[in-house]
Amino acid sequence: MSTLRLYILIVFCALILGACSGEARGEPEMIASYPRQDPQSPQPPTTYVYHAMLELNVARLERTAGKAVDLVYQYRGYLVRSYAWQSDNIQHTTLVLAVPAANFDQAFNALSRLGDVVDQHLSEEWTGSRPGDGWEGYSEITITLNEHGAVWPRLSWGWNPLHTLSSAWDVFTTIFGFLVDVVIWLVVVIGPFVALAWLLRRVVKRRKPAP
16 A cells, blocks of 8 residues: 555656646747837938038128128038138138038028029938938038129238228227117116106106295
8 A cells, every 4th residue: 555655656746747847848928029120111211411502792701701600500500611712803712511401491592692693503412310420411501702892903012992991891880889789778778767867856846845
């Protein structure tokens, strides 16, 4: 009888061990998985950028160049590089500007209104969006400014009367604008107090009994 019990105990232990090993050999259950890249999925987003060349005739070269840079800053762009040269007693300045592709149309139209358009050229391309690329999504505008209009000939020692007159006019307008700003501040800030003091004085004089 003891031998039968021993056999039953051995079979029972074997069944328990078999059941445990079967569960261990089972396939693990997947909880979550990283999404697989579909080879036919859309490619990373791309940006349509322009490369524009613009040539303008302007009356005041330095002032127009400053306005061009200011305009690009307004459209979240920046100045890449600039250089100037002279040919046939005419001053030229070239500015290479970069603006976000989304603001290209507005920036280009604003720059075109700075002078008389002599020539313009546009080319475009698709550029991939790659993180860390400093030029990603930016369009370039190369603008050349030619000083035309009432330009006086330069003398042998480099003196230009028109340039001197233009500089003097710029200084005058700066000073005049500053004085006008001061007057506006005085009128807006101090004016109401002066008017109130004058009214109080009139009221006091009327209530003061006559001698």
